[in-house]
Amino acid sequence: MRAILLIGVAAISAAAYATAMTAPPPSAALEARLKKLETELRCLVCQNQTLADSNADLAADLRREVREQALAGKNDVEIRDYLVARYGDFVLYDPPLKRTTWLLWFGPFVLLAGGGLVWWQVLSRRQRAPAAAPTRDPADDARARALLDDEPPA
Amino acid sequence: MTESSMKMLRWSIPLAVFVVLVAFLWVGLGHDPHEVPSPLIDKPAPAFKLLQLHDPDKTLAAEDLKGRVWLLNVWASWCVSCRVEHPLLVQLAKTNVVPVYGLDYKDKSDDALAWLAQHGNPYTASLVDGDGKVGIDYGVYGVPETFLIDKLGVIRYKQIGPLTVEALQQKILPLVRQLQR
Numbered sequence: 001m002r003a004i005l006l007i008g009v010a011a012i013s014a015a016a017y018a019t020a021m022t023a024p025p026p027s028a029a030l031e032a033r034l035k036k037l038e039t040e041l042r043c044l045v046c047q048n049q050t051l052a053d054s055n056a057d058l059a060a061d062l063r064r065e066v067r068e069q070a071l072a073g074k075n076d077v078e079i080r081d082y083l084v085a086r087y088g089d090f091v092l093y094d095p096p097l098k099r100t101t102w103l104l105w106f107g108p109f110v111l112l113a114g115g116g117l118v119w120w121q122v123l124s125r126r127q128r129a130p131a132a133a134p135t136r137d138p139a140d141d142a143r144a145r146a147l148l149d150d151e152p153p154a
Numbered sequence: 155m156t157e158s159s160m161k162m163l164r165w166s167i168p169l170a171v172f173v174v175l176v177a178f179l180w181v182g183l184g185h186d187p188h189e190v191p192s193p194l195i196d197k198p199a200p201a202f203k204l205l206q207l208h209d210p211d212k213t214l215a216a217e218d219l220k221g222r223v224w225l226l227n228v229w230a231s232w233c234v235s236c237r238v239e240h241p242l243l244v245q246l247a248k249t250n251v252v253p254v255y256g257l258d259y260k261d262k263s264d265d266a267l268a269w270l271a272q273h274g275n276p277y278t279a280s281l282v283d284g285d286g287k288v289g290i291d292y293g294v295y296g297v298p299e300t301f302l303i304d305k306l307g308v309i310r311y312k313q314i315g316p317l318t319v320e321a322l323q324q325k326i327l328p329l330v331r332q333l334q335r
Contacts, residue, residue, distance in 0.1 A: 044295035047187060057260070058295055061286050086293035088193040 034067055037076055041066075041083060042091050050093065192293050192312045199226070199303045200291035207258055207266055207280035214255075214279055216307060223333045225254045225326075226301040227277070227317075228289060230261040231269035233297040239316035240273050246322065247276035252330045256280035259289045259297050302326055304333045 043054035
């Protein structure tokens with residue numbers, strides 16, 4: 001009984017797998033493209049979500065708009081430009097590289113270089129002036145010995 | 155470099171970095187992340203041709219309003235903060251300083267008409283943007299929003315969120331007077 005059931009389940013899933021493989025929805029490529037595009041665009045209402053993730057009304061409208069434009073044959077750049085013209089660069093998750101965003105893009109590297117410079121300076125200064133070996137005063141030595149010898153064993 | 159100036163640098167550089175950091179964070183705290191600067195400022199107002207709420211047989215186009223300074227107020231009957239700014243709009247309309255056109259955004263016309271009947275109608279005309287397409291063209295992402303458009307049909311100012319007395323007195327009305335000249 002169990003074997004029959006197992007075989008049945010296997011057959012059904014194999015059939016399902018086969019249909020999924022042989023007959024992909026005709027717009028699979030489009031869906032993938034839209035999905036990718038939507039994850040690169042920001043929802044203006046819930047600002048830390050992408051268009052793909054957001055449940056906001058506006059996000060749904062914008063997804064519809066993006067789909068319509070894609071179906072009308074517009075490429076990704078044109079669709080992105082369309083949204084940027086209306087909502088500004090903020091709609092892009094990846095801010096474009098331009099003069100006003102130089103600080104944003106290169107600032108971290110400048111900070112890193114600054115940190116590296118300080119680090120290097122500290123290191124080289126240490127190397128230039130190696131810590132002097134501690135010198136011992138023979139008088140202190142004698143005193144320590146005297147104290148140790150004096151101590152009764154615990 | 156003398157010993158003492160080295161020592162000076164040792165604490166003054168981190169201090170300077172810290173002060174700069176604090177200044178950046180301080181300014182950042184003052185920004186409202188929901189006020190995204192519109193790229194449409196100083197650009198021609200996107201064209202539209204929409205049916206009028208109170209006169210569904212007639213349309214109005216942005217083009218028709220060329221030659222005058224006007225406000226476009228995006229609102230909806232479902233929009234809670236629209237109620238906050240509405241009395242101000244009604245007051246403004248009574249002064250006849252500047253015509254206010256309403257863009258009824260993603261609303262049902264029956265609800266919108268009832269809402270205006272109840273709260274007062276400040277609009278010279280209300281335009282029906284049922285599917286929100288014109289809203290998208292204007293980069294609307296949070297109702298209410300208000301645009302100031304000049305005689306040449308160029309957007310000169312955008313208020314995101316409810317109008318306030320301060321915004322009206324300090325920014326919008328002075329700009330209206332200047333543009334009307």
